[in-house]
Each structure stands twice: as structure tokens, then as C-alpha cells.
Amino acid sequence: MTTLTQRSKTVSVRKLSLSERLYLPAILKGMLITLGHVFKRKPTIKYPEEQREFAPVYRGQHVLKRDEAGAERCTACGLCAVACPAEAITMDSAERKKGEEHLYREEKYASIYEINMLRCIFCGLCEEACPKEAIFLTDRIVPSSFTRGEEIFGKDKLVETPDQPIDVSKRQEAGLAAFKKNKQHYHNRTFRDARPGVAAH
């Protein structure tokens, strides 16, 4: 009979030999194997005390950046929400009032900005889409929680505090930085560095 693959094995139901029926040699062999494991190095990483080394491009919890003056960069354009393949981002916009210039950089800002961390797949497309360099994925791990509601992060958890800026430079390796610099968004450019022919929207 021809078999479909070469992987099938023939099995036999032969009687056990005397030494096998004694069990003891096999038991001793097995016990020596387990004893050998006593002296093996343990691969465990004791998490809160030790941390596994992260790759430089690790994508973790998001941050909404502020600019140098401490104003929020996000202008609630919604490009991140459109780019998001998991539809994890929702937002609402509001108009900046007089006297709020130190809080929001542009005339329009996000009054609500929520990311559902249970939906997010940490692909980083929001960061790629953002024309204002406002949203970044950081090397922080999203903390676990007891309820689903707690996993919807609002502005209180996402926006960095002015006195404790979150470092996002780790991920900005040469290739990524070059990509961001050449992003062809009209509104991301100032009049001066707009190349002729490109900014003619």
C-alpha cells in the first residue's frame, strides 16, 4: 500500500523485556534526568524586580505630547482615528477660547480623546498618521485593571504632564525620523520649509 506521506510510523505491541518490566532501571534513568534539571539555569525573569530588555522599537502605551511651551499639540483632526485599524480611538473637538493659548497650541483642540486599550493592537499607525507630532507610542506597558471601563484611557491618562515629559526619542531611530520628516502633510509644514510644487494644495 502506498502511503500519502513518509511520516507514518510503524508501531509494535511487543512484550516488555525483563529489565523493562522491572521498571527500576527506567525509573533511575528518569530520576537522574530530573536531578540534572536542579543544576540548570532558571530562565525566569522575576518581573517587578527585573525587567526583560525591550527592543528599541517597542510600541506600548500611547502619550499625547505637549509642545515646548507646554501646550497640547493635538488638534483633534481625527486622522489617527481614521488610520486606526482597530477603531480604538474616539475624540471630540472644541474651539480654543481666549486666554487658553498656553493650554492648546492650535485654535481647535480635543475636548475628549479616548483610546480603548482593549481594542488597540499597538500597530503605531496613529503615530504615523499624526500630522502634529502629538501622539506617540512609548515603551511603557499598559497597566492591567479589574474592569473594562478602566481600560478606556482618556486625556487624564494619555496627555503628559508638563513637568514630567515622556521620552519618546527611543523609538525615533534614523529610518523613522527620516520618514516623519518627509511626511507629505501640507498643514504640517511652515511656509519656509515648504518645497516648491509640493505645498501647492
Added chain:
Amino acid sequence: MEMLTYKILLCVIVFALSLGIAAYMTWGERKIAAILQDRVGPNRAGPLGLLQPLADGIKMFMKEEMIPGQSNKWLFILGPSFFMLTACMTGVVIPWGSGITVGDTVYPMQITDINIGLLYLLGVVSIGVYGIMIGGWASNNKYSLLGALRASSQMISYEVAMGLSLIALVMTTGTLNLGEIAAQQDAGWANVVYQPLGFLIFLVCAFAETNRAPFDLPECESELVGGYHTEYSSMKLGFFLFAEYINMFISSAVMATLYFGGYNFPFQHALGLEGNWLAVVQTAVLFLKISAFIFLFMWVRWTLPRFRYDQLMNLGWKVLLPLSLANIFITGIVMWLTGKLG
């Protein structure tokens, strides 16, 4: 009167010690399992996870107490109580040391030095199976009943071989008194030298009697859920599990006493230690031997898979029983040839 207070004190100490050791055996079991499997084991509760048994105990007490509606309530409670009781009863005949001399009186490190100690031990151990049987039957659950049936048939089968292997030992030592058996090994060799086969049979039977792997069929998780303690929860379950560890501790102590010289150790009189100091060192050595056996129990558990039921019965009746009979026969012939038969 003074002796009575001492005996009561010793009772309390042995009781507390076996409970404490059983508690830390659960920690040891998990630690050894972890080490043999390249893991770290419990390390969160206290340094090295040493407070883990305490945490486990609190957890057991906090759990909801469930008694199945269709069960026989009194028997359901009696089962684990009985198992625990018999487990704690075995410790009384074991000589924990040679005795401490204060003034003129010698305080023996043995609760009761009855001349049928070995018989008492076997008797109490075989009563122990009633705890499992009652518990499994009272649960009114098919898995529990199957577990209980397995437990009782396994314990009865292996008790035969165990008793017969001890008969050969009794033939060479000429006594059923555990204290005397331990004392005899001071002068001569340890009994394991005279009874290697008997020891091996006893060891295998001890594994089966304590329901430890590879003979843990009564609580076989893969096919019987939890075996005889499927329906148990809270501290009643804790009692079953705890009593198993006490049984393991006591059988380690019995094996050390019967076959490995008890509290005696080689060259003990060449150390130049006097009376009481020697007794203290001897007790420490006994506990060292016991720990070694406990480690063996755990080492085997985390190495071997479980026997199939027919293999278990074959091994018990077709291998161990004839072997122990042959052992008696050979022992008799050797004793006759060397003129030790009086």
C-alpha cells in the same frame, strides 16, 4: 506524675511538629517541583516564599464550606476528620531520639514504647483508608466513589506486601518494638544491609500507601476530577491534603527508623559527645534522614507518570507479593544456615 506531664508535653510537641513539618512540606513540594522543572517556585510570600504555607492555610479557612445536598452530612464530615486523626496517631510509637537524662530519670524521646509498635503502626495505617472510603462514599458522586474504590483496593493490595516485607525484618531483628529495633542498629549495621529487597518492597508500598505518584490513582486528576475529594472544599479538603503530607512524613520516619538506623549514625561514639549532647545530635540526624526520604518522595513524584490501574494491580499482586514471600523464605534460609534460628 512528672513522667506523665513529660509525656503529655512530648505528645503536644510531636503533634505540633508533624503539623508544622507537613505545612512546610507543601512549600517544599512546590519548591522542589519548580526546581526540577527549571522554575523558581513560590517566592512572593516572605523571603523565599517561606510564608506560603500560612497564606495557603488562611486561604483554605476563608473558602466557602460546601456540603452537597444529596450527601450524607455526618459521614461527609467524618471522612476527612478520620483521615487526619489516623495520620496524627501514627507518630506516637516512633523513637525520635535515644532519651535525655536529667538527674536520675531518663526521659525517652518516644511517646509510648509498646512492645507491638510495628503491629500498631500497620493497624493504624490500615484504618486510615476508612477516612478516604467514608469521604468518597458520603460525597454521593461517581467520581468520588471511583476514587474511594481505587484507594481502598490499592491500599489493601499494597498492605499485604508491606506487612510481609516487615515480617522478614521482624525475623532478623526478633522484635516488634520500634525502640528496640532502633537501638539494635546502634551496635550492628543498619537493617537495610540485611534486608535490601525488603526495604525496596517497603519503599514501593509506602508510596502506594500514601497515595503518592506514581500510585496517586485515587486522586487521579486527569480522569476522576479530584478522586475521593472531588466534592470537598475549604478546610475539609485541606485536611485530606494535609493528612497526606503527615502520612508522608510518618512513613519517612518509619523507613528511617526501620531500615536506616533510626537516630543512630555511623561512628557516633567516636565523636566524643556525652549523653544528652549525643541525644540531641542523634535527633537532628534522624530528621536529616527523614528529610532525605521526603525529598525522595517528591523527587519521584515530579519524575514519574502515573501507573495504569491494571499495572498497579499487577505490580502489587504479581510482583511485590511473590517477591516479599521469597524474601521471607531467603531470610529464613540464611538465618538457618548462619545458625541464627534459636
